Structure formats: C-alpha cells, structure tokens
Amino acid sequence: MKKVLIVDDEEDMVWSLKRNLRNETLYIDIFTARSGEEALEILKKMSIDLVVTDIKMQGMSGLDLLLNIRQIRPQTGVIVMTAYPTPAFRKEALFRGCLHFIEKPFDIKQLRELVRHAITEDKGFKGTVTGIELTDIIQINCISKTTAALRVRTMNKEGVLYFKDGRIVNAIYENLEGEDAFYEILGFEGGTLESVKGAETPTVTIGKGYESLLMEGLRRLDEANRDRAETGDAAGMPAAGKTTDGKEKEDSLSDIGEIEEKNNGENSLKEENMFDVKQILKEFTTIDGVTAACIVGRDGFVIDSMAPAGVDTDMMAAIASTGLGSSEAMGKQLSKGNLNVSMIEYEGGSIFLSPVGQDAFLAIIAEEKANLGMIRFSTRKYRDKLSLATVI
Amino acid sequence: MQNGKILDIAHISFLDMIKVMIDTIGTAGARGTLIRNAIKAAECIETVEYASVEEFINAIEDGTNPISRIEGKAVHIGENVFGLPSCPFAPSIKNYTDMFSKLPDGYAELTEDSNKPNSIADKLRVAHGACVSPFCSVHQPMRSSFAEKIKIGGKQATIYMLGCKSGSGKKAIADKWIADTGISKDTVEKVLDSNMCCYYLKMQ
Secondary structure, eight states: OEEEEEEOSOHHHHHHHHHHSOBTTBOEEEEEESSHHHHHHHHHHSOOSEEEEESSOSSSOHHHHHHHHHHHOTTOEEEEEESOOOHHHHHHHHHTTOSEEEESSOOHHHHHHHHHHHHHSOOOEEEEOOSSOHHHHHHHHHHTTOOEEEEEEOSSOEEEEEEETTEEEEEEETTEESHHHHHHHHTOOSOEEEEEETOOOSOOOOOSOHHHHHHHHHHHHHHHHHHHHHHOOTTOOOOTTBOTTSOBOSOOOOSSOOOSOTTSOHHHHHHHHHHHHHHHHHHHHTSTTEEEEEEEETTSOEEEEEOOTTOOHHHHHHHHHHHHHHHHHHHHHTTOOSOOOEEEEETTEEEEEEEETTTEEEEEEEETTOOHHHHHHHHHHHHHHHHHHTOO | OOTTOOOOHHHHHHHHHHHHHHHHHHHHHHHHHHHHHHHHHHHTSOOEEESSHHHHHHHHHHTOSHHHHHHOOOEEEETTEEEESSOTTHHHHHHHHHHHSSOOTTHHHHHHHHHSOOHHHHHHTOOTTOOSSHHHHHHHHHHHHHHTTEEETTEEEEEEEEEEEOTTOOEEEOHHHHHHHOOOHHHHHHHHHHOSEEEEEEEO
8 A cells, every 4th residue: 555644734734634635546554744854754764655745844844855855765756735835935846856736725635636646657767867868858758748757967967857748848957947947957968867757847937849949959059069169168078079188089979879899890880880870861761751861971972871762862962962062151151160950941841951970961851741850859869970980 | 374365264164163162062062063073974975895905995095985085095004004194184274274373272172072082982993092183073083984884895894093193293193993903003103104194994
C-alpha cells in the first residue's frame, strides 16, 4: 500500500485530511507530522511515496522540507498546499521539486485526485545525461504528449522544465522564468536529469510550440558556440576543437554515440563513417515531410544521398552547391560570419542547405508541411559527425 | 597594349566569368561548375574507336584525335606517356594580361582548391597537385572526360594526369597518379622540361 505523509502545523487540517483523504477508491497508508522537523524524522526512518505539506509552518517551512526531501528521498513526490499563493512561493516550490501545487481552501476531492494521480502515475526517471542530448528528451516528452517536470542539474546549475500534454509550459532557472529560462537550461552541458511524471505547473509562462523554442534555442547555442570558438571565453573555455592548452582535441565526435575502434586505421574509420552517413541520411528521411537527404561536396558533386526515384540528385547537388555558395558569399559580403543554415522556401516545400565541415554540405528537400524544427534540430545534432565522415 | 590589336572578348569574358563565380558562389562552387562544364562538353562528342595504340598516337600527334582537337597536338614520349608542348589557355591568358596586366583576383585560391583531394578529381584521375591555374580545373577533367569517349582495340581509354607547368616555369606534379601509374617522377619532370602538360594513357 502506498504511504502518504501529511505535514501541517494546523491540527484541524491534519485531522481532516487524515479522516477524509482515504476512501473506498484510494487505498493509502496515511502518516502525519505537525512540523517539517517531525516529517523529516519519519522520512529518515521509512520510504514515503508522497508528502502533502503546508508551506508556512512554525520552524522548518514547507519549502525547506522540500529541499530536504530532494536530498534524502529524491523519488518521493511532494504536493504543496498553502493559503498564501504568492508567485514567489509558487515559483520556489516548483523549483525545489514540488510535484503539484494546491491552494487552500481546496475541495478534498481535488486533493484526492491529485494524490491518486501522484501515487499511481509512473514516477518518471532519473539519470545522467550521456549519449543523448537534452533536446532529445524534450522532444520525446513533447511528441509523447507528456505531462511532467524535467529537472536538469549540472555541477553548478539547476533548472526545471514543465510539460503539459506535450507542450512546454514553464521553465525556471535562477531568477528567470519562461522562455529566457528555457534557453538558458538548453545551454547546460552534461549533468543529470530527473523527470517527475504528472507534475504540473499552475503558472504557464510559455506559449510557443516546442519546435519554435528548440529552433530559437539552438540558434542561440550556435551563436554562443561561435562566439566562444572565435574568442575562447573569459572563464577559460577553450576554442572549439581545442583543449585548454590550445592543442587540437583528439575526439570531436558528437554525442550521438561514440564511434568505436577509432584507432584502427583511417580506412576502417572512414568505412564506418560512410556507413554512418547512410544511416544519418536515412534518419533525415524519416522526419515528417522530408523527401530527400544528400551529402554534397562543396563543388556540387554528390557524396551520398537518400532520395526517391525521379529526383535527379546530380543536378540538384550542382544547383544546391551554387545556392550554398551564394548564401555564404552573401554572408561574407555583409560581414555576417559563417553560414549555419540556408533555407529556401517555395510554395511546395523547402530546401535546407547546411555546411558540414570544410568540404561538404547537407541538402534536405522537404514538403510544404514538413517538420522544419526537427530538420533543423537533426542538422545540428549530426553536423559534427557528418563533418568527420566527409573529410576526403 | 599593341596599337590597334583587337582582343578576343570571348577569352576575356571567360576569365572574368571565373572571377565572378569565385565571388558569388565560392572557389569550390566555381571549380565544380568548371568541371561540370568540361564533363558536359565531353557528353556532346561522338565515341571514337582506334584499332591500336599506334593509331591513337598517330591521331594525337597529327591533331585529329578528340583530345588533340581541344588542346592541340601532343607528343608521345614513350610507354604511353604524352607531353603537350603548348597550354591551350596560353592565348587566353596572354589576351587578358595584355589588357589588364594581371590575372583576376581569386585565381590563386581556386588553384589551391583544385589541388585538394576531392572525389571528382579521384574519379577523373586529375589534379592532386598537378594544377597550376584555374584553367587546369577545366582542361584536365575535359581531357579525361573526352578519353571516356575513346576506345582503343575495343578497350576503354583512360587518362592519368601526371604533371603541369605554369607560364613562369613552375612544375606541379600529381604524386598520387605517379604512384598509381608507376611512371617515375624523373620522367615526368623531364617531359615538363620541354612541355606544359604531361599525362599517361591506360587501356582498361
């Protein structure tokens, strides 16, 4: 039987909840505590599935209790209730890992549903971010219509993203909330993830679709990376492709999976990379609306392609190379720096051209209603690997 | 400039067009366009068959072979190695420099780009260090592509670019193709002493 701990310094409230929360449809063991300190003692002795706590209490506040729960029982869900629902309280509670937020006075049925939801839902997961990007997790949550809180931690940063039925509805990072917080969190490097399924935010601060958010976020990251590559950064970050002592990095593979046996000779690496190129192009063609994906030398000759019969890839590549060259020349002429992506939109669809390394570029042909965000995201995701694979 | 001399506007326009391509689509794009142009030209000629290598050589040396029709008569040095005494672009270069004193900006970058390893150079067995000017980007692929329309004794003719010499006398050698053909570097150097271009014929 699931264990629920009710924490409130108001005796009547504790008594009422203990008496009414459990009914014939909600079988739970209920424990009670009259303070945060008492609740902590219980939590140290036993595993509790869900804590329902007030915020304002004598001694340890509900928010401090939340912090302690995160440390000693990170998988324990928390519902915070308060009669003083200030935005600051809400934000702090959400940030500290609150599963749900409920304002007093509330209907007991409402709380009962929240409790049922919290203890019966899959609790999500917790893990280290390796081999997969945060953007992948975000997209998975959005595509699968998830309602959850995603806590992202690095050595010195922590942020929370909230999903509601697959939409990104809130993000909190330090003093930021909304889109700005989202973009900051997207820039975290490495770290751990904790997903709490079912967690809802009452504060909706983001209205944009996830594709637009990711596109804008990735654009900002590209800009930041370019600035860093050009200048190194003040905190001693090395330029792209360099170690802190200025040497070339031995491994510049992207994080979609290490290529094994890297030292087995140039040929085996190249063969494996060519296989990867085919696989990556195939992945592009699985994106909604993408009809063809090609890797083309900057001179306009096809290196590899995935295209349906009837598409003259040789001619397309030749024309695309002049398109890419023109876009780069335009950027150079206007002092706009290196080209990231050139997108040409027609009535019947779009063409994406994006340089991969010094010698080649990626050309994606898409239909009118293609998932442009996913194309852009995948382009960024695979750029490094394609770049490595297309070195002639 | 010589008084009253009429310059060939086609030559001058072609050289300037290369410069325009470099500026508007970049060096690699310009190189690709020149190579495609060469390949397209070869697609337009008829297939020619020679009964023997001797017959092919005779046609090269008397200027009736499709290759010598575009670049001028070549000399057979021996062991299927050929030397081309005159660069077919020399008149264009002279025309241009008579008028403007120097070749357009960007040519050095395009030449450097042409010598980098690339898949189309591998396919046509050109470049790889043997380019001395952007004209080599047209000339070498065109010769190789024309060769694909030639059969000798029923076998497909293929050309390997071995070396080239600039107007100033600087030699450029394609080490990769020298290694692949087994022709010695010394031989190529000697051919270039008295020729502007050196290539090797192989029957598949």
